[in-house]
Amino acid sequence: MNKLERIVEHDAGARAVRRCEELGCEPYSDMRGGLFRPYLGAAHKAAMATLRGWMHDAGMSVRTDPAGTVIGRYEGAEANAPALLIGSHIDSVWNGGFYDGALGVMLGVECVAAFASRGIRLPFALEVVAFGDEEGSRFPLSMLGSRAMAGKAVGDVSQMRDRTGATLHEAMRGAGLDVGRMGEARRNRQDILAYLEAHIEQGPVLEHADAPLAAVSAIAxxxxxxxxxxxxxxxxxxxxxxxxxxxxxxxxxxxxxxxxxxxxxxxxxxxxxxxxxxxxxxxxxxxxxxxxxxxxxxxxxxxxxxxxxxxxxxxxxxxxxxxxxxxxxxxxxxAPAPCDGRLVDLLRSGIRAEGMPEHVLVSGAGHDAMMMTDWVPTAMLFLRSPGGISHHPDESVIVADVQAAFAVMVNFITRLPEVLDISARQGTVV
Incomplete structure (x- = not known):
């Protein structure tokens, strides 16, 4: 096989949902009877360990950066090629839902697994990134992991305290990290091709429109x-x-x-x-x-x-x-965070290819993608939230929507070279 073919994985959506549900229970929650997974808490560390195993099984090498972000990498056709980052966060609010953030990470793992299982190498690497503190539910600064990766200034955060009085310095030391080295999480711009994040809408608009998916044009x-x-x-x-x-x-x-x-x-x-x-x-x-x-x-x-x-x-x-x-x-x-117009159109074409109504939304909620839009070309894909419910135990998804999101993401990855005019050979089989 010299060219990329249409990739079909009928179980990808269901598997991504099951893994989100698995991470919603002990030992991946720091509260009884619900989900609370704060940054660098015991549940977060357990989730990182399990996620590393899933990434490895999907064909990735795995590391944790100095800010506590778990990164799985699937090499391209050439070693050290720039990477498409696919990710979201795996921390949660108090008594939150299973899919907020985590679903985007699990879909990234599924996308890599689909290419790896077929031996397909692309003109770029794929990296799945799982940020740890998007919610800011433990320390009073949200999106610390994505800020650090994008090289955004965070100031002296070492003495920030959580509700128990523990400092960020102490929490990072307990996870084998050094707060003094957080700046080393910054990535070189030339090593990053683009950023893609799939996320539940967290609102009622798509359900009201009877639409499974939408491309995000900007984050408010x-x-x-x-x-x-x-x-x-x-x-x-x-x-x-x-x-x-x-x-x-x-x-x-x-x-x-x-x-x-x-x-x-x-x-x-x-x-x-x-x-x-x-x-x-x-x-x-x-x-x-x-x-x-x-x-x-x-x-x-x-x-x-x-x-x-x-x-x-x-x-x-x-x-x-x-x-x-x-x-x-x-x-x-x-500041508002506009997504890259070329990548928005690529997501829209993928949605059309799946025979679904085409929608473009502005995200009213903040996401790790906000830290990326002024740094690298960025795209977001929204999935419908039944009942518009999020940050709540009743948060849910529809498996068919998740499967459709997987298909749109694979289409996005496959067609990215033509959209960004990458001058390298098309994917090869190794």
Missing amino acids: GIQRFYVRVQGQAGHAGTVPLSMRRDALAAACEMVLGIEALARAHVDDFVATVGKIEAHPGAVNVIPGSASLSVEIRSADAQCLERAFLQVKDLVGGIAGRRHVGWEVQDHQTF
């Missing part, structure tokens, strides 16, 4: 901040309503105003107030101060910036009418 940027409102505490029974400077009432009006502002925007813009606090928090005291978290998301950077200014104008207007003070604190910005 995020602005997060707190609005602090300062009023005047007082006796709940003696201060007339007309004379009150109720911080909580002002904050509640701000919440509804932010929601109305978001509804007036384009479809891919969302705003969320996820947390609100009032002080002193007594039933018979007018709240003297309040704070609310605000998060806005869009794939359009200009839209995000305009919306941030609109939120500030809204908050200032409400505060002025209600005679309360206000300020914005802890402002964080994550």
